[in-house]
Amino acid sequence: MDIGVPREIKPQEGRVALLPAQVETLVAAGHVVRVESGAGALSGATDLEYADTGARVAANASEVFADSELIVKVKEILPSEYGFLRSEHILFTNIHSALNRELTDKMLEAGLVGISAEDTHASGSPNCPLAGEVGAFEGIRLCLAPHGGSGRHFIPHYGSTPLKALVIGLGGVGRGALRTLLRLGVSVVGFDVNKGARFHTELEWAGSDFITEDIAALPSHLPEADLVINCVLWPKDREDHLVDRTMLGNMKPTAVIADISCDTAGAIETTRPTSWSDPVYTESGIRHFCVDNIPGAVPIAASAGYARAILPFVGLIAEVGPIEACRRELWLARGLTCAGGELILAETGRFQDRPFTPVADFLARAA
Ligand SMILES: NC(=O)c1ccc[n+]([C@@H]2O[C@H](COP(=O)([O-])OP(=O)(O)OC[C@H]3O[C@@H](n4cnc5c(N)ncnc54)[C@H](O)[C@@H]3O)[C@@H](O)[C@H]2O)c1
Known part of the structure; x- marks a missing residue:
C-alpha cells in the first residue's frame, strides 16, 4: 500500500506519526512510504534518515496526499488540508470528530475511511x-x-x-x-x-x-x-x-x-x-x-511513543485494508469514524445529533 506521512502543521506541533524505525518495518513489508520533507525535523529524524530506510521524501503535503492511500498523522486535519482529502484515502490520526462538525462534514463529503487513533489505544494513549x-x-x-x-x-x-x-x-x-x-x-x-x-x-x-x-x-x-x-x-x-x-x-x-x-x-x-x-x-x-x-512540546519522546503504538495498526491496515483490519482488531474498530460518506463513530453521531451506523452493523455488511 502507498502510505503517506505529512508534516504536522498545527502551531508549535513538532510530532511526526512514524519515525524511521517504523518506516523501515513498513518498507520491509513491501509498502511504499512517502514522508513530507521536514516532517521529522523536530522529532529528531532527518529527511536523510527517512531516505536511508527506503522511504520516498516528498517535497510537500500536496504530493503526499495525492500519491498515498493511507494517510498517517498525529493531529486532526486542519482547514488548509481539507482540499487534499479524496475518497480513496484511509485517514489514521487523532481526529477528535465529536467536537469538530466542520471536519466531520469534510470527511463525509470526501467519502474517505477515517479511523480515530485516540480511540484505538488498548492501554491508554502513550502521549x-x-x-x-x-x-x-x-x-x-x-x-x-x-x-x-x-x-x-x-x-x-x-x-x-x-x-x-x-x-x-x-x-x-x-x-x-x-x-x-x-x-x-x-x-x-x-x-x-x-x-x-x-x-x-x-x-x-x-x-x-x-x-x-x-x-x-x-x-x-x-x-x-x-x-x-x-x-x-x-x-x-x-x-x-x-x-x-x-x-x-x-x-x-x-x-x-x-x-x-x-x-x-x-x-x-x-x-x-x-x-x-x-x-x-x-x-x-x-x-x-x-x-x-x-x-x-516534547516531540522527541512523544513521537517515539506514538509511532511505536500505532505501527501494528498501520501495518495491519496496509496489509489487509481498513475494513478487514477493523474486523480483525477490536481496538481499531473502536476508532472507525466514517467510511463511504457514512458516519460510524457513535460518540460523534450522538454529540452532533446526526445519524450514524453502529460499527458492528457497518462491519457486518461492508464489502
Ligand atoms: N491537552 C492535551 O494535550 C491532552 C493530551 C492527552 C490527553 N488529554 C485529555 O486528558 C483527559 C484525560 O485523559 P486520560 O487518558 O487520563 O483519561 P482516563 O480515562 O485514563 O482518566 C480519567 C480519570 O478521571 C476519572 N473521572 C471521571 N469522571 C470523574 C469525575 N466526575 N470526577 C473525578 N474523576 C473523574 C476517571 O475515573 C479516571 O480515573 C482526556 O480528556 C484526554 O483527551 C489532553
Whole structure:
C-alpha cells in the first residue's frame, strides 16, 4: 500500500506519526512510504534518515496526499488540508470528530475511511502521561511570582509551605501530573470518582506529601490551592461542571488552572482550548492554561511513543485494508469514524445529533 506521512502543521506541533524505525518495518513489508520533507525535523529524524530506510521524501503535503492511500498523522486535519482529502484515502490520526462538525462534514463529503487513533489505544494513549507530566510542569512554572503565581516554592525549603496542587482525575494523564508534582516536592490532593484509582495512586506515592479525597470534597480545597490540574475525561454530553464560574471567586487570585483535558465548558466551566503560541488566558480573575496539544512540546519522546503504538495498526491496515483490519482488531474498530460518506463513530453521531451506523452493523455488511 502507498502510505503517506505529512508534516504536522498545527502551531508549535513538532510530532511526526512514524519515525524511521517504523518506516523501515513498513518498507520491509513491501509498502511504499512517502514522508513530507521536514516532517521529522523536530522529532529528531532527518529527511536523510527517512531516505536511508527506503522511504520516498516528498517535497510537500500536496504530493503526499495525492500519491498515498493511507494517510498517517498525529493531529486532526486542519482547514488548509481539507482540499487534499479524496475518497480513496484511509485517514489514521487523532481526529477528535465529536467536537469538530466542520471536519466531520469534510470527511463525509470526501467519502474517505477515517479511523480515530485516540480511540484505538488498548492501554491508554502513550502521549497521555506526557501531557500530564508537561502540563503539570507548565502549571508549576505559572506559580512562580513573576508569572503572577503565589510564589510558593515547589521544594519545601526552610520549613516553608510548598506549592499546593489539586489533581482531578487519576487516570493516565493525572498519574503523569503526579509524577512531575510529587518528584519535585509539591503538596498534592488527588480526586477521582474511581476508588481503585485513588487506592493505587496512594499506594504508589506512599511517603510523599499526597492524599486523595472524594470528588465531593473538591470545592472545600479550592481556596487553598496554588494550582488546579484537571485530568478528567469529561463525557461530551454532560452539561454540569466540577468547577463552575462561581467557584473561581473562592480561589486565590494568584492561583492557576492547568486544564489538561481542556474540554470547552467541560469539567471546568471556564475552559476553552488554547495553543502553545498563546497558552494562557484569564477568566474570572484566574489564569487558565488549556493547551490542547501539550505533548507537541516534547516531540522527541512523544513521537517515539506514538509511532511505536500505532505501527501494528498501520501495518495491519496496509496489509489487509481498513475494513478487514477493523474486523480483525477490536481496538481499531473502536476508532472507525466514517467510511463511504457514512458516519460510524457513535460518540460523534450522538454529540452532533446526526445519524450514524453502529460499527458492528457497518462491519457486518461492508464489502
Ligand atoms: N491537552 C492535551 O494535550 C491532552 C493530551 C492527552 C490527553 N488529554 C485529555 O486528558 C483527559 C484525560 O485523559 P486520560 O487518558 O487520563 O483519561 P482516563 O480515562 O485514563 O482518566 C480519567 C480519570 O478521571 C476519572 N473521572 C471521571 N469522571 C470523574 C469525575 N466526575 N470526577 C473525578 N474523576 C473523574 C476517571 O475515573 C479516571 O480515573 C482526556 O480528556 C484526554 O483527551 C489532553
